[in-house]
Amino acid sequence: MGSVVIDSAEGGVSRPPRSYFTLTPDQLSERIAGLKADLGSEVIILGHHYVGDDLLAFADLRGDSYGLAKAAAGVKGARTIVFCGVHFMAEAADILAPPGRVVVMPDPTAGCPLADMADIDQVTAAWEAITERAEGDVIPVTYVNSSARLKDFVGRHGGAVCTSSNAGKVIDWALSIGSRLFFFPDQHLGRNTCHTRGIPPDQMILWDPDQPSGSSTPERIAEARVILWKGHCLVHQRFTVEQIATWRAQRPGIRVIVHPECPFEVVQASDLAGSTSFIIDQVEKAEPGSAWAIGTEANLVNRLKHDHPDRFVTSLSPVPSICVDMHRNRAPHLLWLMEHLAEGRVINRITVPAEIVEGARIALDRMIEITGG
Numbered sequence: 039m040g041s042v043v044i045d046s047a048e049g050g051v052s053r054p055p056r057s058y059f060t061l062t063p064d065q066l067s068e069r070i071a072g073l074k075a076d077l078g079s080e081v082i083i084l085g086h087h088y089v090g091d092d093l094l095a096f097a098d099l100r101g102d103s104y105g106l107a108k109a110a111a112g113v114k115g116a117r118t119i120v121f122c123g124v125h126f127m128a129e130a131a132d133i134l135a136p137p138g139r140v141v142v143m144p145d146p147t148a149g150c151p152l153a154d155m156a157d158i159d160q161v162t163a164a165w166e167a168i169t170e171r172a173e174g175d176v177i178p179v180t181y182v183n184s185s186a187r188l189k190d191f192v193g194r195h196g197g198a199v200c201t202s203s204n205a206g207k208v209i210d211w212a213l214s215i216g217s218r219l220f221f222f223p224d225q226h227l228g229r230n231t232c233h234t235r236g237i238p239p240d241q242m243i244l245w246d247p248d249q250p251s252g253s254s255t256p257e258r259i260a261e262a263r264v265i266l267w268k269g270h271c272l273v274h275q276r277f278t279v280e281q282i283a284t285w286r287a288q289r290p291g292i293r294v295i296v297h298p299e300c301p302f303e304v305v306q307a308s309d310l311a312g313s314t315s316f317i318i319d320q321v322e323k324a325e326p327g328s329a330w331a332i333g334t335e336a337n338l339v340n341r342l343k344h345d346h347p348d349r350f351v352t353s354l355s356p357v358p359s360i361c362v363d364m365h366r367n368r369a370p371h372l373l374w375l376m377e378h379l380a381e382g383r384v385i386n387r388i389t390v391p392a393e394i395v396e397g398a399r400i401a402l403d404r405m406i407e408i409t410g411g
């Protein structure tokens with residue numbers, strides 16, 4: 039197989055024709071597997087835990103956003119990284135991947151509503167208002183679920199990126215070099231993590247970008263140790279304290295484990311809270327016969343249930359909480375993409391503009407440095 043080159047399709051969104059969606063799972067699987075074998079080490083497929091099994095079956099590496107960012111940074115042979123996840127993750131891969139790599143997505147319109155809750159104009163306006171009023175250095179930290187433009191902003195203002203796996207370490211670092219933390223865009227990860235660092239609720243304020251002065255008084259902004267952006271993940275916000283109470287009543291002894299993107303009161307009512315990798319790890323090492331109610335994305339919960347039939351594994355919510363955006367990437371999209379790559383043509387490429395790569399890379403590298411790689 040010859041080297042993949044970028045053709046005129048670069049930059050646009052290319053989708054499979056309708057006929058691809060009438061193929062059976064076996065037909066799709068067979069054709070994708072054949073193309074993957076042909077492309078060999080030219081291509082590496084990275085898959086997030088929240089995408090469906092139809093895609094994850096082809097992933098050379100699966101992981102959460104932190105694991106996949108590190109995997110992209112460490113890519114050796116492959117020239118093309120097929121990223122099965124959402125847009126901000128593919129952007130991070132493009133920033134971190136060694137030179138000469140191309141990052142593509144099966145469906146590049148798969149975004150993240152949480153990441154979209156903060157844009158550069160809103161964050162810049164908030165930053166100016168906060169730094170004008172707050173005493174001492176304010177350190178900005180952005181959750182990896184944010185646009186490359188926000189990562190660039192953070193990198194240029196002395197801050198860092200964090201993921202749900204390492205938010206504690208990054209927040210400790212930020213408050214060791216500055217007196218205040220400006221955390222965006224997920225209020226829940228920020229609040230839950232700051233709570234584990236012993237920061238009381240009255241030292242945190244919520245910045246509402248749609249309200250004048252973020253809906254806080256100048257005095258509150260000046261006093262606050264932590265300023266949290268008013269953003270949330272729709273998938274994780276659906277879990278409730280009532281659901282936890284129902285499971286505890288229905289199945290005494292059940293362990294409740296949730297992602298820190300869940301609201302504070304849900305995390306407090308749970309037995310354990312942690313990143314996607316932490317959740318997987320806890321269920322994997324649990325005793326056979328143990329019971330788990332899990333507050334995170336449904337594809338992951340279903341996979342854990344399937345992989346551990348000797349444990350009782352269920353979603354915390356009665357209606358599975360699916361990330362619709364992760365689900366945009368389906369097997370027909372992957373087949374279409376792989377066919378183009380096999381013909382030496384790149385479609386659905388994710389490219390971070392050169393003027394923001396440097397700052398974003400500083401913020402991502404700082405995270406990797408703080409967390410020890």
Ligand code: SF4
Pocket residue numbers: 088124149150151152153183271272273274335361362363364
């Ligand atoms: S689960 Fe939530 S945070 Fe993760 S990609 Fe989907 S919308 Fe974004």
